[in-house]
Amino acid sequence: MMPPTTGLTGANKCDAVTTTIAGAIEFSGLSRSALYKLLATGKNKAVKNGKRTLVVVDTLKFYLQNLPVARFNSEDARHRAIRAMCQRP
Secondary structure (H helix, E strand, O other): OOOOOOOOOHHHHOOOOEEEHHHHHHHHOOOHHHHHHHHHHOOOOEEEEOOEEEEEHHHHHHHHHOOOOOOOOOOOHHHHHHHHHHHOO
């Protein structure tokens, strides 16, 4: 049996079953507190190996893949307001 990964690096990024909290943060881009909130609410799964907490990578990937798509406007409201003020006679 292979030991759990200590982080997601190199070739094992896609193959890892679990990763440490630090590895999950690096992999996902989430903050430590955001990750712990997801674990506390059950939106992600973690297991214990002795004192080590290991995040199950598949649950983290599933969560990230199901986040809403980011939408960007070409012009935000602040720019529209400034332009409108400049065009007034």
